[in-house]
Amino acid sequence: xxxxxxxxxxxxxxxxxxxxxxxxxxxxxxxxxxxxxxxxxxxxxxxxxxxxxxxxxxxxxxxxxxxxxxx
Numbered sequence: 001x002x003x004x005x006x007x008x009x010x011x012x013x014x015x016x017x018x019x020x021x022x023x024x025x026x027x028x029x030x031x032x033x034x035x036x037x038x039x040x041x042x043x044x045x046x047x048x049x050x051x052x053x054x055x056x057x058x059x060x061x062x063x064x065x066x067x068x069x070x071x
Contacts, residue, residue: 031066
């Protein structure tokens, strides 16, 4: 059994809009200097279900725009 964890950051969605001032502050706290959107998670979600991860197990893949490095 391959068990992996995919923690994501604060994701801005159509139903989860934030105050522009807050979004500016949050974006500065990321390495990529922008807010995270749903599309940022697609590749990371599909990767563990692909054959590309055949020899990988129990990994933590942070998908947070570098927030854990900067924040």
